[in-house]
Amino acid sequence: MAKILVDNWPQFIHGFWNTVWCSLIALFFSLLLGVIFALMEVAPSKLASAIAHIYIEIFRNIPLLVITMIFYLVVPRSGIKMSGFAAGTIGLALYSSAFIAETVRAGINSVGKGQMEGARSNGMTYNQAMRYVILPQALKIVIPPLGNQFVNLIKNSSVLAFVAGFDLMYEADTIAFSSLETINTYIIVGVFYLILTLPLSYYMRYLEKRLA
Amino acid sequence: METFIHAYSWIDIRFLLQGLWVTIYVSLISIALSFVIGIILGFIRYVNIKYVSAIVGFIIDIIRNLPLLLIIFFTYFGLPELGLVTNPTVASIIALVVFEGAMVAEIVRSGIGAVDPGQMEGARSNGMTYMQAMTHVVLPQALHKMVPSLLSQFVSLVKDTSLATIIVLPELLYHAQIIYGQNSTYLIPMYIIIAVMYFIVCFSLSMFANHLQKTGW
Numbered sequence: 001m002a003k004i005l006v007d008n009w010p011q012f013i014h015g016f017w018n019t020v021w022c023s024l025i026a027l028f029f030s031l032l033l034g035v036i037f038a039l040m041e042v043a044p045s046k047l048a049s050a051i052a053h054i055y056i057e058i059f060r061n062i063p064l065l066v067i068t069m070i071f072y073l074v075v076p077r078s079g080i081k082m083s084g085f086a087a088g089t090i091g092l093a094l095y096s097s098a099f100i101a102e103t104v105r106a107g108i109n110s111v112g113k114g115q116m117e118g119a120r121s122n123g124m125t126y127n128q129a130m131r132y133v134i135l136p137q138a139l140k141i142v143i144p145p146l147g148n149q150f151v152n153l154i155k156n157s158s159v160l161a162f163v164a165g166f167d168l169m170y171e172a173d174t175i176a177f178s179s180l181e182t183i184n185t186y187i188i189v190g191v192f193y194l195i196l197t198l199p200l201s202y203y204m205r206y207l208e209k210r211l212a
Numbered sequence: 213m214e215t216f217i218h219a220y221s222w223i224d225i226r227f228l229l230q231g232l233w234v235t236i237y238v239s240l241i242s243i244a245l246s247f248v249i250g251i252i253l254g255f256i257r258y259v260n261i262k263y264v265s266a267i268v269g270f271i272i273d274i275i276r277n278l279p280l281l282l283i284i285f286f287t288y289f290g291l292p293e294l295g296l297v298t299n300p301t302v303a304s305i306i307a308l309v310v311f312e313g314a315m316v317a318e319i320v321r322s323g324i325g326a327v328d329p330g331q332m333e334g335a336r337s338n339g340m341t342y343m344q345a346m347t348h349v350v351l352p353q354a355l356h357k358m359v360p361s362l363l364s365q366f367v368s369l370v371k372d373t374s375l376a377t378i379i380v381l382p383e384l385l386y387h388a389q390i391i392y393g394q395n396s397t398y399l400i401p402m403y404i405i406i407a408v409m410y411f412i413v414c415f416s417l418s419m420f421a422n423h424l425q426k427t428g429w
Contacts, residue, residue, distance in 0.1 A: 061414035062407050063371035066385060074403050151277065158279035162378070169281055182289040190278050190286075197277035 250316025
């Protein structure tokens, strides 16, 4: 097993960084979209909340692989060229944003109603109250579940292997099929994934206990 | 437009529905098995049997933090090395059950933990044994708390079956790939219809979850 690791070290590291990059980019955009759609869903405007609701339900109920393949195969037919890495990252960001939106929405709803009323009666507009009073409290509550969503996002980034995204899983497949040491290669890749996910999920469990 | 009419001919739709049926029955078997295994493992993890719970907990954490795709590869390539004959369907079901079972175990553990300890104490002081109190008093309440997370986990399971295309499980996505593999102009119509099919299945399950959450069960 050590031989495979040493022989293919550059490839493993290349895949590892691509997985990290893809996850960070997707995390950034899914957080951004997630917060926006959560705000739209709780907004007083019926139209905004309906749009957010439709967006969230669509991306939550279609498999990530199908979304990714649509960006990899269907979208380029309309003339927009993109690499496997880009298609995978976009798919991952959109898919995760729906889950993050649901998490943030639950956080906003769990902030006491009195907070909004108090802020409004002190002369704040709805937007000010949301921005300065509700959202800071909500985001603090949702940190552990958001962290778990990030763990899911890292694991889900393995769909990049389907679209030639050169991530950890893709490199693993190439190494496994060229060296024929299938199981050993996948064990090594499993360890690489655990390096990313395990500390994060233990830290989130610790935070959950501390907040509870 | 014409492409769409040709792509959605009855032969193709029937072929897709066959794929959808494989998706559904692989999901149903995996849901049933992972539910049972998850409850047992979650319970073992909760009750703190010396060493056993710690080891089970560690294994669950490892599995939960690995990509499902990796676990699918492990079962598909690993089982034959152990001398077990396997086919894509069996390998997919095993992989899904191992992964989702670990997820369910975690849900069960936190669900039992969320039941007021007074319930157990009350049941015990009324003369029930630990197991009686657990099965008749604590677990039913814990299950009630777990229903929303369990059902959203099962929605994930249905979506995750699509990953098994890589080991040629003849499910919905794989059948769509066969159709547009023969005629590449069908690519767009195929992705539209399978997205709709997945959506219908998963969304009805989500709706059912919401319904249970609101009305109780």
